[in-house]
Amino acid sequence: MDGYPKSVWVGIVTDLVIAVVKLLAAAASGSSAMLAEGIHSLIDTGNASLIVWGLKKSKKPPDKNHPFGHGKELYFWALIVALLIFTLGGGVTIFEGIHQIRHPEPLRSLNTGLLVLGIAGAIELGTLWFTLREFRRGEGRRGLWLGIQTSKDPTLFAILMNSAAGLVGVLIAFLGLYLSERLHKPWIDGFASILIGILLGAVAYVMLVEIKGLIVGEGADPHILAEIRLLAKADPAIQMAGYPPHHVLRSAYDPVGARRPFQRRPGNQTDHASGRPAGKGDPRPLSGH
Numbered sequence: 001m002d003g004y005p006k007s008v009w010v011g012i013v014t015d016l017v018i019a020v021v022k023l024l025a026a027a028a029s030g031s032s033a034m035l036a037e038g039i040h041s042l043i044d045t046g047n048a049s050l051i052v053w054g055l056k057k058s059k060k061p062p063d064k065n066h067p068f069g070h071g072k073e074l075y076f077w078a079l080i081v082a083l084l085i086f087t088l089g090g091g092v093t094i095f096e097g098i099h100q101i102r103h104p105e106p107l108r109s110l111n112t113g114l115l116v117l118g119i120a121g122a123i124e125l126g127t128l129w130f131t132l133r134e135f136r137r138g139e140g141r142r143g144l145w146l147g148i149q150t151s152k153d154p155t156l157f158a159i160l161m162n163s164a165a166g167l168v169g170v171l172i173a174f175l176g177l178y179l180s181e182r183l184h185k186p187w188i189d190g191f192a193s194i195l196i197g198i199l200l201g202a203v204a205y206v207m208l209v210e211i212k213g214l215i216v217g218e219g220a221d222p223h224i225l226a227e228i229r230l231l232a233k234a235d236p237a238i239q240m241a242g243y244p245p246h247h248v249l250r251s252a253y254d255p256v257g258a259r260r261p262f263q264r265r266p267g268n269q270t271d272h273a274s275g276r277p278a279g280k281g282d283p284r285p286l287s288g289h
Contacts, residue, residue, distance in 0.1 A: 017123075039092055051159070
């Protein structure tokens with residue numbers, strides 16, 4: 001297990017155990033929200049496994065066909081994880097909730113369902129605390145949301161968001177199951193399932209946006225760029241630094257700034273590469289510029 005974040009393995013084990021228990025409780029109680037949570041935990045187990053697979057593939061050394069390595073394999077599998085959450089997680093649970101609203105069925109074994117959800121909530125809380133602690137040691141030192149936005153590693157923020165969604169989903173299912181039984185309105189259980197599906201869709205959307213930025217390519221962190229500009233401006237050899245319009249560091253030794261390919265110095269210069277005068281109609285730059 002060396003080289004993989006501990007939170008990934010913790011998530012796989014806990015999600016698998018919770019998924020089995022939730023599905024058994026869903027079969028006993030007939031609760032749509034419980035079934036939605038069981039599907040949610042089962043998908044989280046598969047997603048964490050895909051993250052491990054992506055980590056393994058991304059660590060392959062460079063070869064002839066991939067001279068820059070396989071690092072972006074992790075982004076691809078993280079993208080698959082987000083799509084699975086959106087389609088299977090969000091889609092199936094919303095469908096099940098609509099079915100329960102249209103064809104409500106009385107719930108059974110309320111106490112068993114609430115007990116299972118209570119235990120699952122405690123486990124999800126422990127997993128979230130463990131993942132959050134590991135995340136704050138790295139990307140999350142500047143804040144939770146900023147850490148997610150600036151992270152270049154989707155492993156931890158994917159597990160973190162899934163853990164948070166799992167805890168909120170358990171709370172929604174608990175309230176839906178309890179209120180539907182107390183108020184004798186089974187449609188509340190279906191509505192809770194729809195809310196869980198919307199929650200998963202929102203998590204998947206945020207993940208897709210962040211992973212898209214990683215695949216397309218993001219610039220350096222704005223704080224790092226600001227520090228670089230401050231260091232550059234403090235150098236007496238640098239006259240100007242910024243982006244845009246002054247996106248080039250302008251040196252005191254070259255007050256005109258970085259020359260474009262066809263820019264000329266005033267005066268009659270010689271192109272040292274050809275030995276010809278670099279006149280007005282010469283389309284080639286001076287050698288060395």
